[in-house]
Amino acid sequence: MxxxxxxxxxxxxxxxxxxxxxxxxxxxxxxxxxxxxxxxxxxxxxxxxxxTSRDDILAAAFERFADEALRGVRALVESAEPALDRLHALVRAMVAGATAEPELARIVFDFWAVRGPGAATVDFARIYAEHRRLIALLLDRAVAEGALPADVPEQTPAVLVGLVEGVLLQWLVDPARVAPGPAADAATDLLLAGLTAR
Amino acid sequence: MxxxxxxxxxxxxxxxxxxxxxxxxxxxxxxxxxxxxxxxxxxxxxxxxxxTSRDDILAAAFERFADEALRGVRALVESAEPALDRLHALVRAMVAGATAEPELARIVFDFWAVRGPGAATVDFARIYAEHRRLIALLLDRAVAEGALPADVPEQTPAVLVGLVEGVLLQWLVDPARVAPGPAADAATDLLLAGLTAR
Amino acid sequence: MxxxxxxxxxxxxxxxxxxxxxxxxxxxxxxxxxxxxxxxxxxxxxxxxxxTSRDDILAAAFERFADEALRGVRALVESAEPALDRLHALVRAMVAGATAEPELARIVFDFWAVRGPGAATVDFARIYAEHRRLIALLLDRAVAEGALPADVPEQTPAVLVGLVEGVLLQWLVDPARVAPGPAADAATDLLLAGLTAR
Amino acid sequence: MxxxxxxxxxxxxxxxxxxxxxxxxxxxxxxxxxxxxxxxxxxxxxxxxxxTSRDDILAAAFERFADEALRGVRALVESAEPALDRLHALVRAMVAGATAEPELARIVFDFWAVRGPGAATVDFARIYAEHRRLIALLLDRAVAEGALPADVPEQTPAVLVGLVEGVLLQWLVDPARVAPGPAADAATDLLLAGLTAR
DNA sequence: AATGAATGAGGGTTCATTCAT
DNA sequence: GATGAATGAACCCTCATTCAT
CATH class of the missing domain: 1.10.10.60 (Homeodomain-like)
Structure with missing residues (x-):
C-alpha cells in the first residue's frame, strides 16, 4: 500500500x-x-x-571497486584504434584511475590485507587475470597489425600489469618522489622498444 | 634461575x-x-x-623485515661483477627472497594496510627509495662501463622496482598463473634491450 | 478495501x-x-x-490458553454423571488436552518462566485455584452421593491437580518413558481407593 | 612461578x-x-x-542444581530404615528441598523454558528418570519386606514423582493457598493406602 | 624477570518499537 | 488500517593491557 x-x-x-x-x-x-x-x-x-555483516560490506566494496576498474579498461580495449595505441591508452587509464583518487587507490591495500577465517572473499586473482587477458589480446592484435614481431614472450602481459601496479605502489607510498604517469609511459615505451629490438 | x-x-x-x-x-x-x-x-x-603495544610489534616486525630485505640487496650491489650482471642478480634476488617464503611475503600486505591514528609507523617510502637508489647506482655504473647508452631515463629505477613488485603481487594473488622469476627476468631483459635500442 | x-x-x-x-x-x-x-x-x-508490546502478546496468549483449558473442564463438571465419574472424566480431559498437542502444552513452561520488571502478568494461581475448586466440588458431591466417606482431607484437590500436572511434566520431558494417561488413571484410582480404604 | x-x-x-x-x-x-x-x-x-557463553552458565547451573538434588535423595534411599519409611522420608526431602529456598526452586521454570537452537542442554529427563528409579527400588523393597502387596502398578513411581512436583508447582504459584508438606504427606499416605487396599 | 588472572572499554549484531507513507 | 524501513538502546563477547604475586 x-x-x-x-x-x-x-x-x-x-x-x-x-x-x-x-x-x-x-x-x-x-x-x-x-x-x-x-x-x-x-x-x-x-x-x-x-x-549481513561488516565483512559483507568489504566484499561488496571490493566487487564494486573491481567492476568499475574493469569496466573502464574494457571499453578502451574495444575501441577502433591501432592495438599499440590502445595498449598505451590502457596503461594511461590504469594510472589515471588510481591517481585521480589516491585515497580510493589506497583501499586495495586493505583488500589485500583481509585474511582470517570467515573473512570476506576478495578475488584479486580474477581482476589481474582479466587485465592480463585484455593485454594479451592487444598484443596479439599488434602482432597481427605488424606493429610487433611475432614472438612476444608469454610473460609480457603479466609484466605490463605488474609494471603499472608496481609503479603505482611506489607512488602511493611516496607520492613526492614517484610520478606514476611518466614512469608508466616510459616503461611501456621501453618494453615495446625492447620487444621490437630483438 | x-x-x-x-x-x-x-x-x-x-x-x-x-x-x-x-x-x-x-x-x-x-x-x-x-x-x-x-x-x-x-x-x-x-x-x-x-x-609497548601490539602495534609496536608490527612496527618492529616491519623494521626487521625491511632491514633483512635491504641487507641482501646491498651486498649484491657491492660485489665486483659488471654492473648489468649485478642488476640482473639484484632482480633475481628480490624475486627469490619473496618466493622462498610466500607466507612471509604476504606480510607486506598487512604492513601496507596499517593505518589509523596511533597505528604503527611503517616506512615503505624509505625502502623503495633505497631500492631505487641502488638501482640508479648500478645503471650509472653500467653507463660508465659502456653497457648502456648515456641517456637512461630517470624513471628507470622506479620502473624496475615496480616491475618486480608488480609481478610478485600477481604471483602472490594467483600463484598458479604467474611465474615471477621468468617474468621478472624477461621483463628486465626487455627493458634493458629497450634502453639500448633507442 | x-x-x-x-x-x-x-x-x-x-x-x-x-x-x-x-x-x-x-x-x-x-x-x-x-x-x-x-x-x-x-x-x-x-x-x-x-x-501494545511483545509481552502483551504473551499475556494474551496465556489468557486465551487458560480460558480454553478451563472452559473444557467446567463443561465436564456441570454434566449430570455421578460425581466420581465426572472426576475421572475431568482427569482424563486434563491429560487429553495436553497430550493432544504436546507442543502447545510446552508453552506453559514459557509462561512459568516469565519474570522480571515489566513482564507480562501470568496468573497461574487463578487457574490452579479454579481447578482445585472444581475438584473440591466434585469430591463434595461424591460424598453427598455416598461414593466417598465424609472425611476427605482438604489437601485432596491440590493433590489431584498436582498429580496430573506432575505426570504431564514427566511426560513432556521424557515422552518415551512416561505414559500420562495410564499413569493419571492409575493414580486417581489409587487415591480414591485410598480415600475409601481408611 | x-x-x-x-x-x-x-x-x-x-x-x-x-x-x-x-x-x-x-x-x-x-x-x-x-x-x-x-x-x-x-x-x-x-x-x-x-x-564459554551465557548459555554455558545456564547448563552448568542446571548440572549443579540437579546433582545437589539427586545427592540428597540418594543418601536417603541408601539408609537402613524400612523401605516405606524411606519412601516417606524421600517425599519429605523433596518437598523440604524446594520449600527451603523457594527462589531457588523457581529456577526450574527457567530451565524448562530454555529452548531454541544453540540453547543450553538441560536434561530433565535424566533427573526424573533417576527419581523414578530410586522410588521403584524402594517400592520393590517394600514389597519384599511385606509392607506392600506384590502387584504395585508400574506407573507408581511416575505417579509419586509427579505428585510431589505437581504439588510444589501449585505452591510456587500460589504459596498462600497450598501447603506442599501436608499435601505431599497426605497424598503419599493415600496412595500407599490405595496400594494396600486393592 | 615472568606470569596469567583480571579488567573493562569497545564494537558487532539483534530486535522491539516507531512512524512516514 | 497496514506497511516495513528505520531506529538505537541493549547486550554478548573479545582482547589489549595491567598488575599482584
Whole structure:
C-alpha cells in the first residue's frame, strides 16, 4: 500500500558508496560500522538491513571497486584504434584511475590485507587475470597489425600489469618522489622498444 | 634461575621472530597477542616487557623485515661483477627472497594496510627509495662501463622496482598463473634491450 | 478495501492464534515479533495495532490458553454423571488436552518462566485455584452421593491437580518413558481407593 | 612461578553460585552477564574465563542444581530404615528441598523454558528418570519386606514423582493457598493406602 | 624477570518499537 | 488500517593491557 520510493538496490549502493568513502579515508580495519552509518546518514541498525555483516560490506566494496576498474579498461580495449595505441591508452587509464583518487587507490591495500577465517572473499586473482587477458589480446592484435614481431614472450602481459601496479605502489607510498604517469609511459615505451629490438 | 644467557635484546628478537611467523601464517589483523605469546613460548604479559603495544610489534616486525630485505640487496650491489650482471642478480634476488617464503611475503600486505591514528609507523617510502637508489647506482655504473647508452631515463629505477613488485603481487594473488622469476627476468631483459635500442 | 469483514477483535484473535502456534513450535523467548507477523501473514507494524508490546502478546496468549483449558473442564463438571465419574472424566480431559498437542502444552513452561520488571502478568494461581475448586466440588458431591466417606482431607484437590500436572511434566520431558494417561488413571484410582480404604 | 591460590575450579564454582543466586532472584532470561559478574564481584570479562557463553552458565547451573538434588535423595534411599519409611522420608526431602529456598526452586521454570537452537542442554529427563528409579527400588523393597502387596502398578513411581512436583508447582504459584508438606504427606499416605487396599 | 588472572572499554549484531507513507 | 524501513538502546563477547604475586 506504500510503494515507498526508496529502491532497495539504490539504498544499498548509497551505503556502499559511503562505506567506500570511509574506507578510503581511514582504512577498512579501523573503520567501525558506526562510522559507515554516520557517513551514510543512517543509523547503525540500518546497515544490517542491506548487508549481513561488516565483512559483507568489504566484499561488496571490493566487487564494486573491481567492476568499475574493469569496466573502464574494457571499453578502451574495444575501441577502433591501432592495438599499440590502445595498449598505451590502457596503461594511461590504469594510472589515471588510481591517481585521480589516491585515497580510493589506497583501499586495495586493505583488500589485500583481509585474511582470517570467515573473512570476506576478495578475488584479486580474477581482476589481474582479466587485465592480463585484455593485454594479451592487444598484443596479439599488434602482432597481427605488424606493429610487433611475432614472438612476444608469454610473460609480457603479466609484466605490463605488474609494471603499472608496481609503479603505482611506489607512488602511493611516496607520492613526492614517484610520478606514476611518466614512469608508466616510459616503461611501456621501453618494453615495446625492447620487444621490437630483438 | 634462567639457564640460557638470553639478554634483553635476544629475547626481544626471539619474540619478534615468533610474531613474524604468526603474522606470516595468519596475517596481522587476526593475530592476537595471545597467539604471539604462544608461538614465542612465553606468557602474554611477557610480551609487554619487550614491546609497548601490539602495534609496536608490527612496527618492529616491519623494521626487521625491511632491514633483512635491504641487507641482501646491498651486498649484491657491492660485489665486483659488471654492473648489468649485478642488476640482473639484484632482480633475481628480490624475486627469490619473496618466493622462498610466500607466507612471509604476504606480510607486506598487512604492513601496507596499517593505518589509523596511533597505528604503527611503517616506512615503505624509505625502502623503495633505497631500492631505487641502488638501482640508479648500478645503471650509472653500467653507463660508465659502456653497457648502456648515456641517456637512461630517470624513471628507470622506479620502473624496475615496480616491475618486480608488480609481478610478485600477481604471483602472490594467483600463484598458479604467474611465474615471477621468468617474468621478472624477461621483463628486465626487455627493458634493458629497450634502453639500448633507442 | 478490505474484502474480509474482519473486525478488530477477530483480527486480534487471528494474530494471537498465530503467536500461540509459533510459541508452541519454538518457545516464547526465541520468538521474534517478526516471526509472529510472518505466521499471522501481516506486517510487523500491524502487530502493534493489536498489542501494545511483545509481552502483551504473551499475556494474551496465556489468557486465551487458560480460558480454553478451563472452559473444557467446567463443561465436564456441570454434566449430570455421578460425581466420581465426572472426576475421572475431568482427569482424563486434563491429560487429553495436553497430550493432544504436546507442543502447545510446552508453552506453559514459557509462561512459568516469565519474570522480571515489566513482564507480562501470568496468573497461574487463578487457574490452579479454579481447578482445585472444581475438584473440591466434585469430591463434595461424591460424598453427598455416598461414593466417598465424609472425611476427605482438604489437601485432596491440590493433590489431584498436582498429580496430573506432575505426570504431564514427566511426560513432556521424557515422552518415551512416561505414559500420562495410564499413569493419571492409575493414580486417581489409587487415591480414591485410598480415600475409601481408611 | 606464581602458583596463585585461586583454584580454577573453586572460582568457577563461586561464579556459578553467584549466577544461581541471580537466576533465583530475577530469572534466567532477564539476567545479563553483567548482573552475574556484579553478584560474583568480578568484571564482565572474567566470566568468560570460566564459561564459554551465557548459555554455558545456564547448563552448568542446571548440572549443579540437579546433582545437589539427586545427592540428597540418594543418601536417603541408601539408609537402613524400612523401605516405606524411606519412601516417606524421600517425599519429605523433596518437598523440604524446594520449600527451603523457594527462589531457588523457581529456577526450574527457567530451565524448562530454555529452548531454541544453540540453547543450553538441560536434561530433565535424566533427573526424573533417576527419581523414578530410586522410588521403584524402594517400592520393590517394600514389597519384599511385606509392607506392600506384590502387584504395585508400574506407573507408581511416575505417579509419586509427579505428585510431589505437581504439588510444589501449585505452591510456587500460589504459596498462600497450598501447603506442599501436608499435601505431599497426605497424598503419599493415600496412595500407599490405595496400594494396600486393592 | 615472568606470569596469567583480571579488567573493562569497545564494537558487532539483534530486535522491539516507531512512524512516514 | 497496514506497511516495513528505520531506529538505537541493549547486550554478548573479545582482547589489549595491567598488575599482584
Amino acid at each position: 506504500s510503494p515507498r520510493p526508496v529502491n532497495k538496490d539504490e539504498k544499498r549502493a548509497e551505503i556502499l558508496d559511503a562505506a567506500i568513502r570511509v574506507f578510503a579515508r581511514a582504512g577498512f580495519h579501523p573503520t567501525k560500522i558506526e562510522d559507515v552509518a554516520r557517513e551514510a546518514g543512517v543509523a547503525k541498525g540500518t546497515i544490517y538491513l542491506y548487508f | 634462567s639457564p640460557r644467557p638470553v639478554n634483553k635484546d635476544e629475547k626481544r628478537a626471539e619474540i619478534l621472530d615468533a610474531a613474524i611467523r604468526v603474522f606470516a601464517r595468519a596475517g596481522f589483523h587476526p593475530t592476537k597477542i595471545e597467539d604471539v605469546a604462544r608461538e614465542a613460548g612465553v606468557a602474554k604479559g611477557t610480551i609487554y616487557l619487550y614491546f | 478490505s474484502p474480509r469483514p474482519v473486525n478488530k477483535d477477530e483480527k486480534r484473535a487471528e494474530i494471537l492464534d498465530a503467536a500461540i502456534r509459533v510459541f508452541a513450535r519454538a518457545g516464547f523467548h526465541p520468538t521474534k515479533i517478526e516471526d509472529v507477523a510472518r505466521e499471522a501473514g501481516v506486517a510487523k507494524g500491524t502487530i502493534y495495532l493489536y498489542f | 606464581s602458583p596463585r591460590p585461586v583454584n580454577k575450579d573453586e572460582k568457577r564454582a563461586e561464579i556459578l553460585d553467584a549466577a544461581i543466586r541471580v537466576f533465583a532472584r530475577a530469572g534466567f532470561h532477564p539476567t545479563k552477564i553483567e548482573d552475574v559478574a556484579r553478584e560474583a564481584g568480578v568484571a564482565k570479562g572474567t566470566i568468560y574465563l570460566y564459561f
